[in-house]
Amino acid sequence: MDGIARTAVVAVAAAVIAGGGTAWVMETTGRSHPPQGGGAALPPEGAPARVPIGDLAGAAQASLPDNLPNPFEGNAGAAEEGHRLYDRMNCAGCHGYKAKGGMGPDLTDNHWRYGGTPVQIYKSIYEGRPKGMPAWGRALPSNSIWQLTSYIESLGGSFPPAQYHAGMQGDLGDQGAGTQGAGKGKNDK
Amino acid sequence: MPSDRLAGGKPLSRKGLLIAAALGSAFPIAAGYAAYSAYQGSRSAAAQPASLTGATADFAPNDPPGEWRSQARDYANTRFSPLGQVNRSNVARLKVAWTFSDGTMYGHEGAPLVIGDTMYVVSPYPNVAYALDLTKPGAPMKWSYDPKTSPVAIGKACCDAVLRGWAFADGKLIYNTLDAHTVAVDAKTGKEAWRTKMANVENGVTMTMAAFSTGDKVFVGNSGGEMGVSGWLAALDTKTGKELWRAYGTGPDNMTRIGSDFAPYYPWMRGRDLGVSTWPSGMWKTGAASTWGFVSYDPATNLVYYGTSNPGPRVPAQRPGDNLFSSTVFARDANTGMAKWAYQYTPHDEWDYDGVNEHMLLNIPWQGQRRDVLVHLDRNGFAYTIDRRTGQVLVAGQYGYQNWSSGIDLRTGRPIVRPEMEPKIGQKLERVCPPDIGTKDWQPPAFSPRTGLVYAGIFNICMDLTDHAVSYIPGTPYDGMEMKRYPASGGNWGAFIAWDPVRGRKLWEIPEKFMVMSGVVATAGDLVFYGTVDGWFRAVDAWSGKVLWSQKLSSGIIGQPITYQGPDGRQYVAVFAGVGGAAMVSKDEPGFPPRGGTLYVFSIDGQSPSSSAGMLVTSPSGTASLSDETQQGRH
Numbered sequence: 001m002d003g004i005a006r007t008a009v010v011a012v013a014a015a016v017i018a019g020g021g022t023a024w025v026m027e028t029t030g031r032s033h034p035p036q037g038g039g040a041a042l043p044p045e046g047a048p049a050r051v052p053i054g055d056l057a058g059a060a061q062a063s064l065p066d067n068l069p070n071p072f073e074g075n076a077g078a079a080e081e082g083h084r085l086y087d088r089m090n091c092a093g094c095h096g097y098k099a100k101g102g103m104g105p106d107l108t109d110n111h112w113r114y115g116g117t118p119v120q121i122y123k124s125i126y127e128g129r130p131k132g133m134p135a136w137g138r139a140l141p142s143n144s145i146w147q148l149t150s151y152i153e154s155l156g157g158s159f160p161p162a163q164y165h166a167g168m169q170g171d172l173g174d175q176g177a178g179t180q181g182a183g184k185g186k187n188d189k
Numbered sequence: 190m191p192s193d194r195l196a197g198g199k200p201l202s203r204k205g206l207l208i209a210a211a212l213g214s215a216f217p218i219a220a221g222y223a224a225y226s227a228y229q230g231s232r233s234a235a236a237q238p239a240s241l242t243g244a245t246a247d248f249a250p251n252d253p254p255g256e257w258r259s260q261a262r263d264y265a266n267t268r269f270s271p272l273g274q275v276n277r278s279n280v281a282r283l284k285v286a287w288t289f290s291d292g293t294m295y296g297h298e299g300a301p302l303v304i305g306d307t308m309y310v311v312s313p314y315p316n317v318a319y320a321l322d323l324t325k326p327g328a329p330m331k332w333s334y335d336p337k338t339s340p341v342a343i344g345k346a347c348c349d350a351v352l353r354g355w356a357f358a359d360g361k362l363i364y365n366t367l368d369a370h371t372v373a374v375d376a377k378t379g380k381e382a383w384r385t386k387m388a389n390v391e392n393g394v395t396m397t398m399a400a401f402s403t404g405d406k407v408f409v410g411n412s413g414g415e416m417g418v419s420g421w422l423a424a425l426d427t428k429t430g431k432e433l434w435r436a437y438g439t440g441p442d443n444m445t446r447i448g449s450d451f452a453p454y455y456p457w458m459r460g461r462d463l464g465v466s467t468w469p470s471g472m473w474k475t476g477a478a479s480t481w482g483f484v485s486y487d488p489a490t491n492l493v494y495y496g497t498s499n500p501g502p503r504v505p506a507q508r509p510g511d512n513l514f515s516s517t518v519f520a521r522d523a524n525t526g527m528a529k530w531a532y533q534y535t536p537h538d539e540w541d542y543d544g545v546n547e548h549m550l551l552n553i554p555w556q557g558q559r560r561d562v563l564v565h566l567d568r569n570g571f572a573y574t575i576d577r578r579t580g581q582v583l584v585a586g587q588y589g590y591q592n593w594s595s596g597i598d599l600r601t602g603r604p605i606v607r608p609e610m611e612p613k614i615g616q617k618l619e620r621v622c623p624p625d626i627g628t629k630d631w632q633p634p635a636f637s638p639r640t641g642l643v644y645a646g647i648f649n650i651c652m653d654l655t656d657h658a659v660s661y662i663p664g665t666p667y668d669g670m671e672m673k674r675y676p677a678s679g680g681n682w683g684a685f686i687a688w689d690p691v692r693g694r695k696l697w698e699i700p701e702k703f704m705v706m707s708g709v710v711a712t713a714g715d716l717v718f719y720g721t722v723d724g725w726f727r728a729v730d731a732w733s734g735k736v737l738w739s740q741k742l743s744s745g746i747i748g749q750p751i752t753y754q755g756p757d758g759r760q761y762v763a764v765f766a767g768v769g770g771a772a773m774v775s776k777d778e779p780g781f782p783p784r785g786g787t788l789y790v791f792s793i794d795g796q797s798p799s800s801s802a803g804m805l806v807t808s809p810s811g812t813a814s815l816s817d818e819t820q821q822g823r824h
Binding site for chain 2: 087088089090091092093094097103104129130131132133134139
């Protein structure tokens, strides 16, 4: 597994260089680290890894940082930078330039197979998902993935950090944090 | 001049108008055809009317009339069945005889095969196969086979997790799985005979095309024109699955399998390593030219014909040049894969028009002589009739609305591009017609040697297009096209047409609210069958275009209808209902149906061994696929 993952990283890096994309990747990385304005510290390395994809059983529930907030919360520039990354890393190719879905799912609605809180979205980007979502954790620095998360949060379909269990239990329906977004409840997949 | 009308189309004559009125929903456009009028005049006579065009075909391998052994029924890709039990006089009595759900919900673009007394169906992802016993009530399952296709492939497929059919050869069903393997299954037992890995799905290579077989070979190719893949067609040994040759769509001549006997008709396609030199440095490596349409075969010359996809990335500003051999038809020797000739339909494809649509092999009267041709309705809006020995374009007629070109220059073979329709990065270009999926997509037409006409489902759509610069990152789209698609006119997303491949004219057209993205079958009963994206399955008079019968099915129809004769002697017509694929571009339209995955089988009055009054019978059956994605319902 590690071998494959390493090969993939090298391939991405090589391809970006081959494609003449080095400049913007470096630029993106340099400019966004450390976070502009907000000055929020990134969560400790490995904290998101302790947030499970599955639901919880027994006493383990209490010890996990499932309400981990986005360190860029309140940082308007983060969503903008995330949007830039979203286009540049070809996220738009699958999820659409308006994030309404295409090859991949709609990111603006309230349906989240792998969870809609910031840390869950972070994990989906970092780890990848089994139906063709690549694992970006090997190609992008942590702050870039949080910025991508900020952008997705800005689309209105995500859930607040404290709603982790409500989302998992199906309590939110169309009433997630995204209700401020336009046209909620009209997106079915 | 771009035009909503056919190039060269004549206004309807008074006589034409009378015919139009008599035909109800059909609209003869090039009325006044002498032969057509003659047919109308002699209708009371019992004699079969003469073909309207004189076009014929070779129906090799001449399979038994009641069977449907390959996806297009014959090497020439006519999809013509010699069955005539169901005909214009009784088609209105068609009713459902029985149905079969394969348990999957992605777009159902394939068709069943009928070999002997067994029907074989294969599903979209996860590509589960079934054998159904046609001799027993209820057509019970003989076996099911699950290739355990990797779910990673779902997100790498541009246009839904589809499969467009399969091949039968050497006692085996041979097909492509979405995760870029080719598998062979013993038709008797349902056991896997071999499995060949063709590519790495993690890099965005999927396989959706219908495998095609002739002799001891099966031909397969890759999808991924939106993923910066390297495109190819490969020949495998049907006995072992061993790869015999692989011909790439781009690259140096040794990769594209171009040698000294390569003789394209047009000089601009001749030269050394054009698959490299018509690209900016190195970009051919991610230049796509993949192979996801149908393959046809001419036994007289041992040549296979197929088309290649759009170039990658889809943003043309990033790849100046003709980008050979994308959006191109190749004629290749079936034994060696060496190219005999090629013709690029859309040089430097700027709109994702591809060249993958089928090549129907017909023989036509041409200036007093017989010419062996291929007929190809390209996504770019032009229908080509090309000499299949030389690659010379004889006819290039507009079969639907387009505005990117003012015509094909038959002297050079090149389209005349309207400069104002060329996209620029970051600038929104409004009303480009057709959009990426074309005036017609992969959905295969049919040909009737009785009428001499080609029948096709088409689109009537445009796009607003904004190109974005993209970088190549393996396993992600190398795409950059942001689009909004909508009907070109009149609120009709599609139509069904009859095409004269000799004169290059549309004879009649049936407008449809939604796209017509189904295959077509033509029969000796002078019927043509097609389905619509909103789920109507129709039978049409092959001569007049009059709709004789329609039936609403449970989901949209993007599958390929077939017809066969059951062991009970009855003629059946079968089609899958299961919307998906590129039809999803209209999913926001009111009336767009939910997905599904049900095969419908029709017969006169719905009669079959599967139903009768007071019937109390069941048949022993094999076990359904227990895949998580099908029987378990865990998607």
